[in-house]
Amino acid sequence: MRGTAPWLTSTSDVIRFRVDDLHSAVLGIAMNKGLYVPVVRRVTFGPGVVGNPVDLNSLNCESSTVTVRLTNDNTGEFYCEARFEIVTNPASISALQ
Amino acid sequence: MNWPSDNWKFLFAGDGGAAALAFIGNVCKRWFWPQPPEQGANLTAQGASVHDSPVASGSGITQSRDTHNYYYPPAAAGPQPAVESPPPLEPTRQKANVKIVGFKKIAMRMGTDSASYKCEPAHAHGEAVVIDVTNDARQESANVEAVVKAIVIY
Numbered sequence: 001m002r003g004t005a006p007w008l009t010s011t012s013d014v015i016r017f018r019v020d021d022l023h024s025a026v027l028g029i030a031m032n033k034g035l036y037v038p039v040v041r042r043v044t045f046g047p048g049v050v051g052n053p054v055d056l057n058s059l060n061c062e063s064s065t066v067t068v069r070l071t072n073d074n075t076g077e078f079y080c081e082a083r084f085e086i087v088t089n090p091a092s093i094s095a096l097q
Numbered sequence: 098m099n100w101p102s103d104n105w106k107f108l109f110a111g112d113g114g115a116a117a118l119a120f121i122g123n124v125c126k127r128w129f130w131p132q133p134p135e136q137g138a139n140l141t142a143q144g145a146s147v148h149d150s151p152v153a154s155g156s157g158i159t160q161s162r163d164t165h166n167y168y169y170p171p172a173a174a175g176p177q178p179a180v181e182s183p184p185p186l187e188p189t190r191q192k193a194n195v196k197i198v199g200f201k202k203i204a205m206r207m208g209t210d211s212a213s214y215k216c217e218p219a220h221a222h223g224e225a226v227v228i229d230v231t232n233d234a235r236q237e238s239a240n241v242e243a244v245v246k247a248i249v250i251y
């Protein structure tokens with residue numbers, strides 16, 4: 001599965017990082033005894049009207065490896081990439097080398 | 098003193114007479130016939146200095162000079178030799194210092210605007226695993242902001 005992760009406090013699929021800003025990207029949501037992967041879609045409803053609905057995709061496994069890649073939305077510039085392991089029940093996250 | 102008169106016949110008869118008439122005629126020509134100016138004098142002096150030139154001195158001398166204009170068209174542009182040109186310089190673009198600095202599990206609440214918010218566990222709709230990303234300032238280079246998206250691959 002591949003998609004764009006949502007950011008906390010943001011209704012968009014991207015977020016503006018000013019200098020010394022800190023933002024958090026959501027990789028999984030644990031609720032109703034399951035883990036869901038939120039993926040933001042960019043949908044154009046009309047001229048100048050763009051929405052970002054969030055799809056919750058169930059992660060039906062005990063654990064999964066996720067690769068996170070941060071890029072510039074305008075230029076495509078690559079910033080960094082990291083891999084994590086996510087356990088579904090109970091929900092937890094750990095970094096992979 | 099009477100030699101010319103005594104030898105009249107000898108002077109004007111035969112070969113002697115012809116020679117005498119030719120001498121007298123030549124003398125009369127030099128005295129009374131106008132001498133034409135000397136023509137056809139050529140002077141060639143390349144790479145040398147000329148003094149007392151018969152052409153350059155005197156009066157009533159007309160010197161003419163033929164002017165020759167030679168036109169050499171520019172050489173046809175042939176294939177230019179390949180010259181190693183330096184690679185074009187890329188415009189320097191400042192790169193934001195975007196890094197992943199941590200990960201954690203938080204209590205989360207869905208807002209009415211469909212955004213997710215961190216909240217107290219008592220008001221949470223659930224838990225979320227998140228990563229923290231920063232754009233820390235650097236001392237050694239310029240600091241810029243950036244619009245960032247996070248691609249996840251499960």
